[in-house]
Amino acid sequence: MEERRLGPVVGLGTWNTFKGDLETARAVVEASVESGVRLFDTSPMYGQAERTLAAALGPRRGESIIATKIWTPDSAEARRQYADQLGWFGGRVELEQVHNLVAWKEYLSWLEAERDEGRIGRVGVTHYASSAFPELARALRTRRFDAVQVPYNPQERECERELLPLAAELGIPVLVMMPLGSGRLVARSRDSAALEPLRPFGVETWAQALLKWALSDERVDAVIPATKRPERVRENAVAGSPPWFGPDERRYVERLAA
Numbered sequence: 639m640e641e642r643r644l645g646p647v648v649g650l651g652t653w654n655t656f657k658g659d660l661e662t663a664r665a666v667v668e669a670s671v672e673s674g675v676r677l678f679d680t681s682p683m684y685g686q687a688e689r690t691l692a693a694a695l696g697p698r699r700g701e702s703i704i705a706t707k708i709w710t711p712d713s714a715e716a717r718r719q720y721a722d723q724l725g726w727f728g729g730r731v732e733l734e735q736v737h738n739l740v741a742w743k744e745y746l747s748w749l750e751a752e753r754d755e756g757r758i759g760r761v762g763v764t765h766y767a768s769s770a771f772p773e774l775a776r777a778l779r780t781r782r783f784d785a786v787q788v789p790y791n792p793q794e795r796e797c798e799r800e801l802l803p804l805a806a807e808l809g810i811p812v813l814v815m816m817p818l819g820s821g822r823l824v825a826r827s828r829d830s831a832a833l834e835p836l837r838p839f840g841v842e843t844w845a846q847a848l849l850k851w852a853l854s855d856e857r858v859d860a861v862i863p864a865t866k867r868p869e870r871v872r873e874n875a876v877a878g879s880p881p882w883f884g885p886d887e888r889r890y891v892e893r894l895a896a
Contacts, residue, residue: 646853648878649677649705650871651815651864656694658686662866663694669868671698673875679787679813679862681707681737682719692726699728705787705813705862707737707764708745716745724757733785735762739770742777750782760784766815768796775800778808787813787862790852791823792895802857811859817852818845818863828894835890839881844894845870849877851891854884 650670656663670678678695680687688706695702704727708716723731734749736742742763752758762785765774771788778786778801786805788797794816805812818824828844841847845863852861863874883891 646858646878646882647677647860648675648849648853648875649679649703649813649860649862650675651862652678652680652687652691653684653864655864655866656684656687656690658690660690660693663690665868666866666871667691667694667698669871670875671701673872674878675871675875676701677703677705677860677862679705679815681709681735682722683707683709683737688723689726703732705733705735705762706731707735708749709737709740711741713741713744716741720752730757730759732759733762734758734760735764735785735787736777738765738767739763739773739777746780746782753784760811762786762813764788764813764815768794771796771799771801775804778804778810781808783810785811785813787815789816790814790855790858791817791819791848792851792892793819793823802855806857812857814852814858814861817849817861819848823848823895832894836883836887839883839887840876840879842876843873845874846877847891848895849874850883851888853877854882854888 678691680691706723708719710716736745749761753761761783763777763783764787766789788801790797824845833841836847849861852858
């Protein structure tokens with residue numbers, strides 16, 4: 639993640655997916671790598687997802703970008719989480735994020751030192767709740783974070799008010815969590831006729847339309863949908879390739895999602 643931009647790319651989230659299921663994880667990771675997906679987002683909050691992801695990657699760890707997190711108010715536990723991550727992921731994490739702003743002021747100097755030593759590529763910060771966005775903006779304005787992760791989809795656009803412009807101003811990557819609304823937006827698929835105007839952009843599925851909607855915002859670097867199904871990984875990965883939507887296509891997707 640030493641480059642300013644990540645893509646735009648489709649990554650893979652691990653929230654509520656792997657849960658220690660190595661067989662599923664291996665199938666999903668294999669489909670990901672074969673489809674060109676290299677960014678994997680995980681967290682201690684996600685049960686055994688970190689350990690399972692590391693085992694599933696195996697020798698493919700060198701082909702991947704790991705985005706994980708520190709998630710605890712306890713400083714001793716934070717260091718245990720980090721030590722585990724270094725052990726699982728070969729002594730380095732490309733993006734270490736402060737999960738949901740927990741104790742971010744206390745941990746920032748420590749994580750910066752680890753970055754300076756080369757064990758972390760970038761230091762990031764996340765939050766899922768729009769009520770926390772003012773504090774997230776304050777954290778970014780310290781100019782000490784290298785990336786930010788927020789929810790963004792046609793029904794959750796609060797980050798457009800301040801955070802996306804701020805990230806663009808600061809020149810830091812934006813990772814998008816919940817680009818499919820935690821599955822809510824794809825619970826009812828749109829029919830083939832509704833997607834027809836988007837086919838020139840490589841869109842064949844409603845999920846692809848939603849992912850490309852986010853990636854077509856030039857301030858967005860990556861989307862990280864989660865799935866347990868290898869075929870979904872392959873479909874989702876297609877959304878990471880141009881051409882990108884213009885304003886008209888984005889508005890059309892917004893209408894479909896309304």
